[in-house]
Amino acid sequence: MKEEYLIEKWIRDELTSEEWEAFKKLDVYPSYAKISETAKHFRAPKFDAQESLTKLESDLHQPILKTTFNFYKIIGIVAAICIIVFSAVKLLNKTSYLESIQTQVAETKTLSLPDESEVNLSAKSIIQFNSSTWTQERSLNLEGEAFFKVSTGNVFTVKTKYGSIQVLGTQFNVKSRAYGFEVTCYEGSVKVIIDNKAYILQPKETVNFIKDKISNSKTYSSKPSWINHTSRFKSTSLESVLQEFNLYYNIKFETSAINSSRLYTGNFVHNDLENALKSITLPLKLTYQINGDMVILSKK
């Protein structure tokens, strides 16, 4: 009989008595028999099932394990819901969520946009922009006046109720008031779009849009005057000048005794009321009288 066959049968415990005799006669028998027998020396330590169960039951009776398990599970679910809702809101609001920055009377603000472009926001002004889509679309809404230093990149758009301004990277000032609209370029070049017509401005050039009339002018300063706390006017109606005045001083004008359509050329400072009033009234031969927050203008 084959050796291999016998060993296999021995392993399976299926040897007949004759086969046993044959198996015992094999040369390898003592060796295998000893190996099989010696294995018992390496028996696993005694396992006390009863003790194990008792220990297990006492462990299981401590409710901590179960509750912490559920506790973490609930926290996990809550966290997952928060993340889903948050990202859904973020996604849905991508086009409608606007960040808005506002200044009060006599207040100015300097802010950095997400691309490190800089905006100087003048008094009584608002800008709105979408910070989440800023890298794809540099676009903001402006009401009031602001000076922009735009870092180079894709098109930068300023939208106002009169029209929009498009630049790539430059410095410019935008003034959007009830009485009109004015854009001045200080560096680079600026495209102003009013009524679907485009006007290209070179440095120191200004475009005005007042009462549906477009006019061009030149400036000699390198910054808008308001940055230096001064408002400068050239042949501007007194009515508009006083409106501008109200952006920097919290007062009301009484103008019934004067002709407010007269033109004014000059400037006034933003941080000294008496001084500013003199700057306006003296050239026009007017006087003023301060009465609380009311200023009465009259002829000399």
Place this chain on the structure above:
Amino acid sequence: MENARPLFENTCEKTVFSKLHERYAKDLHDFIYYKFGEQYNPKDKVQEAFMKLWENCKKISPDKAKSYLFSVANNTTLNTIKHRKVVLKYESNASKNNSTNQDPQFLLEEKEYLNKYQKALSNLTEEKRVAFMLNRVEGKKHKEIAELLGISRKAVEKRIYSALKQLRRDIDGI
């Protein structure tokens, strides 16, 4: 028995749980011991596996419990292992009976043999060692081992046979 339709949908019933423990705890312990050795606390692994089963009892039907227990115990042990050699402890006859009337030559030879045996066992693959020890030491039938490990009877026989041959080769140096 293993083909019987389960009476219980899950293992949350205390009696079911105890039954499962009674039936599998020792086998689970031996399996982990022979596979990984003593250093990874086979008893703790058994506890852990049953705790896990209890935590998830709603999801696990009694007929799935066995394979669940074995994979949990196996995986938790594997997680703690940076693969080291498995050394099983032995108990020699000499130390068991304190009799001094044994031939010192014989004692020495036995000790040598056991040391060789120990080394040879370490050199077996986990699969072979588990099957071989469960069969030779714990006296489990091939069919039982096949069920515990979730493999065929043929595979069990093959593992035991090749374990034997390898042991003989290593110990007798043939």
